[in-house]
């Protein structure tokens with residue numbers, strides 16, 4: 001069993017740290033929120049007074065923070081964690097952040113001989129609690145082998161996407177395509193419904209045909225078609241529109257940096273931005289169906 005420092009105990013980090021404790025690891029936690037630390041202490045974690053204190057004498061450092069600026073602040077600079085860590089420590093940043101910051105932290109770690117991976121996740125709070133997250137890792141092969149040892153206790157599918165930053169690029173690609181096919185699925189179902197088709201039967205037809213996709217399979221956006229989907233629970237998240245907009249922003253940055261003409265991705269980002277600005281940020285991302293239903297075609 002390993003000694004693990006876990007930094008960032010929010011909706012995702014809290015249950016992940018909890019699963020590490022349940023797997024028998026010695027977990028020391030730190031979060032700016034005392035309440036978040038207290039919750040983990042009850043479950044068996046030690047609580048550190050600062051991030052620097054948390055990472056003293058551990059084998060792994062795992063962070064789950066909101067955005068790139070938080071990750072840069074924690075790891076880089078004269079007072080950053082990298083300057084205090086020994087070369088035997090493996091650092092895994094599971095936050096969803098911009099690929100450029102992930103590469104920057106990865107390069108700074110490499111200069112110090114520290115193994116670093118960006119390891120963003122797919123799967124929301126439910127998957128974090130169930131320990132079934134998918135990890136997309138960017139970093140060296142040796143570090144990936146060390147990462148796997150610990151990530152298997154918090155996730156189900158662990159992929160090595162490539163060098164530092166590759167995990168964030170994989171996540172951007174995945175979520176851009178998710179946004180596009182969710183909107184496409186909504187358009188197809190609404191078009192069928194307006195022509196008198198039952199969305200449930202149309203879904204069955206498309207699931208057995210070439211339009212089959214994840215949104216139809218496990219996350220049908222039409223209310224009443226799938227009992228377990230957020231659409232059948234007034235679009236309670238699930239995966240919030242706010243998070244989809246954040247992830248699409250990161251995907252658009254990646255697209256700009258490689259000069260791709262991603263017209264579909266840009267349109268999906270624009271439509272989700274409009275939906276968020278209409279007050280739907282805290283609703284599930286499949287509620288984009290209602291934007292389509294409420295608007296009149298130009």
Ligand code: NAD
Pocket residue numbers: 007008009010011012013030031032033036051064065066067070074094095096097121122123124125238239240243246
């Ligand atoms: P959250 O806001 O619930 O948690 C973030 C935590 O980080 C908070 O507890 C906050 O106090 C803490 N924090 C911020 N700055 C800190 C610092 N300097 N030191 C210590 N703690 C600090 O966010 P979340 O929903 O847990 O998401 C975390 C990351 O996971 C994000 O990058 C998000 O995009 C990604 N993600 C979230 C989901 C989801 O469904 N919530 C799914 C996949 C990926």
